[in-house]
Amino acid sequence: MDRLHKVALIHAGGTIGMRRGRRGFEPAPGHLAALLEDMRELADPRIPGFELVEFDPLLDSADMRPADWERIAHAIADRYQAFDGFVVLHGTDTMAYSASALSFLLEGLAKPVVFTGSQIPLAEIRSDARENLLTSLMLAARDDLAEVVLYLNGVVLRGNRATKVSSSGFDAFASPNEEPLGSVGVAITLHRERLRPPQAGPLRVVPLADVTVAALRLFPGMRAELLRTVLAAPVRGLVLETYGAGNAPARDDAFFEALAEATDRGVVVVNCTQCLRGRVDMSGYVGGARLREAGVVDGGDMTAEAALTKLIWLLSQDLPTRAVIAGMHADLRGERSA
Numbered sequence: 001m002d003r004l005h006k007v008a009l010i011h012a013g014g015t016i017g018m019r020r021g022r023r024g025f026e027p028a029p030g031h032l033a034a035l036l037e038d039m040r041e042l043a044d045p046r047i048p049g050f051e052l053v054e055f056d057p058l059l060d061s062a063d064m065r066p067a068d069w070e071r072i073a074h075a076i077a078d079r080y081q082a083f084d085g086f087v088v089l090h091g092t093d094t095m096a097y098s099a100s101a102l103s104f105l106l107e108g109l110a111k112p113v114v115f116t117g118s119q120i121p122l123a124e125i126r127s128d129a130r131e132n133l134l135t136s137l138m139l140a141a142r143d144d145l146a147e148v149v150l151y152l153n154g155v156v157l158r159g160n161r162a163t164k165v166s167s168s169g170f171d172a173f174a175s176p177n178e179e180p181l182g183s184v185g186v187a188i189t190l191h192r193e194r195l196r197p198p199q200a201g202p203l204r205v206v207p208l209a210d211v212t213v214a215a216l217r218l219f220p221g222m223r224a225e226l227l228r229t230v231l232a233a234p235v236r237g238l239v240l241e242t243y244g245a246g247n248a249p250a251r252d253d254a255f256f257e258a259l260a261e262a263t264d265r266g267v268v269v270v271n272c273t274q275c276l277r278g279r280v281d282m283s284g285y286v287g288g289a290r291l292r293e294a295g296v297v298d299g300g301d302m303t304a305e306a307a308l309t310k311l312i313w314l315l316s317q318d319l320p321t322r323a324v325i326a327g328m329h330a331d332l333r334g335e336r337s338a
């Protein structure tokens, strides 16, 4: 029945399609295509028809840059009318960044975009790739899904809420601040009330500019000079990963002076918590209040990945600083709670 749906299977790289080389797993052109030829289950009528699009070069996702997010977005946009949905095969290391970025870059999205990959290559005997691939193809053929999601190991997560939590388990991802959109066991169940409605079209890829941003995780004893160095031009945005509910060293005046000097110059500094769960609240402690007074933006319960990609996307758009700040505060694609 599902041969009626057609899915573009976009292979950007990652472990799923890698081959064992002399120095470890590495991407290998044509390798995945050959493996897929041998998977008889892909001809099952319950699996949608698909067309493989292989990137050149295939990348370990540690090599991905914002230009690669744009490349994936264009691969989708170029085929948007011809396909019902899209699966992006991608390395798990930076999948949460790419899925977050795509949720912002694909304006007017009304079809499923499913990121998946695996912890063990498809060619290996105990691989998690087969199930991830088959279920992702089925998810990409759903008419009730119209956003960027991430699927691995039985859970469907909103792409911009996901974060990699395990380097060794098949349960590599979680979305600690949002319930999964769906679960996959005996049945594939999507929770309709959690899904985002299709956006009004047409689909448009927002181009990214060459903006310089940074991310910095606070640690005890971090010197204000380090912060100053990070915030120096040409940096235009910083995701500052703070303690707990958005807290920072309240007694370190030089620290807040460095921040205030940067925000006065128009640098957008976003406060995200180092905690996996929960949100920033800059009214709880003096350190948080001082961050707010220094012009730091409340990142709410966004993941650091979502905050960073959103910042790049907003700064790419030639907006006044206050509009970038308002955009960071707003929930635009389901990436933060109210």
Ligand code: ASP
Binding pocket: 013, 014, 015, 016, 059, 060, 061, 062, 090, 091, 092, 093, 094, 117, 118, 119
């Ligand atoms: N290093 C790999 C990558 O991110 C890991 C994986 O795919 O799981 O490309």
